Amino acid sequence: MNYMRLKGNLDQANLDNRLHYHPEILEFYLSEQDLKQPELIRERIRQLRELGIKPYLHHPPKFQGKFQDIMSSDAEARAYYRRSSELLAEICREEKAKCVVHAHYTHTESSRTVTKERTRQLREEIRQVLSYARDVFVWEDSTEGLFCYANPYLFEELIVPLELPLNVDVSHTFIGFRGDNAKLREVLEQTQAYATYYHLVDSMGLAHDSLPLGQGKIDWRMVKPLVDGKDFIFEINLGGDHTDCTPMVESARYFERLQVDSVASS
Numbered sequence: 001m002n003y004m005r006l007k008g009n010l011d012q013a014n015l016d017n018r019l020h021y022h023p024e025i026l027e028f029y030l031s032e033q034d035l036k037q038p039e040l041i042r043e044r045i046r047q048l049r050e051l052g053i054k055p056y057l058h059h060p061p062k063f064q065g066k067f068q069d070i071m072s073s074d075a076e077a078r079a080y081y082r083r084s085s086e087l088l089a090e091i092c093r094e095e096k097a098k099c100v101v102h103a104h105y106t107h108t109e110s111s112r113t114v115t116k117e118r119t120r121q122l123r124e125e126i127r128q129v130l131s132y133a134r135d136v137f138v139w140e141d142s143t144e145g146l147f148c149y150a151n152p153y154l155f156e157e158l159i160v161p162l163e164l165p166l167n168v169d170v171s172h173t174f175i176g177f178r179g180d181n182a183k184l185r186e187v188l189e190q191t192q193a194y195a196t197y198y199h200l201v202d203s204m205g206l207a208h209d210s211l212p213l214g215q216g217k218i219d220w221r222m223v224k225p226l227v228d229g230k231d232f233i234f235e236i237n238l239g240g241d242h243t244d245c246t247p248m249v250e251s252a253r254y255f256e257r258l259q260v261d262s263v264a265s266s
Helices: 010-018 040-049 075-095 118-133 154-162 170-176 181-190 221-228 246-257
Strands: 004-010 025-029 052-059 098-102 137-140 168-169 195-200 233-234
Touching: 004 118, 004 195, 004 246, 025 170, 025 181, 040 052, 040 075, 052 233, 075 098, 075 137, 098 118, 098 154, 118 137, 118 154, 137 195, 168 170, 170 195, 170 221, 181 221, 181 246, 195 221, 233 246
Parallel strands: 004 025, 004 233, 025 052, 052 098, 098 137, 137 168, 168 195, 195 233
Antiparallel strands: none
16 A cells, blocks of 8 residues: 555646556546536546546536535526536446535535534435435535534434435544544544545644645544545645646655554554
């Protein structure tokens, strides 16, 4: 195991850069424009499979320049959420891939008012998607709002009843609890039965900073034994045109070198 688990896009130069490091897992971060080329998405998945690389997709974060929200009051945006989800679920089933999906992002309607009733409403919206995507979608948390682990109703009112397959973003959870490693550990332990995938990225715990591992305040010696053995990528913010994935590679090497003793893993 070399821990080379990377993120990229569909551009061939971007892909070639990642393939140079012989990754075990590669996640394609998709845009609204990418979904207009479903055959290219399929082609990229097949390229990975031929090389023995496990493929993941990431549902487009935006529609017409605005962040997506499964409960948006904009009928056109909700229709796009449903339509894009159905398309990606079909591709994943046929090409044997999985897809990361957000119920909502920050600065959307679902990131504002957190109540038990609204959490239950979100549960029923997600239930509809699960009817065709349970085996291929994993659900990622936000830094605030209904699908944030700081929502006290999220686990018991939504995740447990749906037996929801999760992608836990370690930095999002850390930020949601304002940089509290003890709370992060609680979530990682609580979600063990549901989380099959993780985004590993460091943070100072105040904002969505997407730092390389070791440059923030997350306790990686605590995190490593709780995610090791499952699928994950290093989702580090990149500069320029995002072709050079060096910060992700350096994070993978940091994670590989990390020594975990019996105290840290207890």
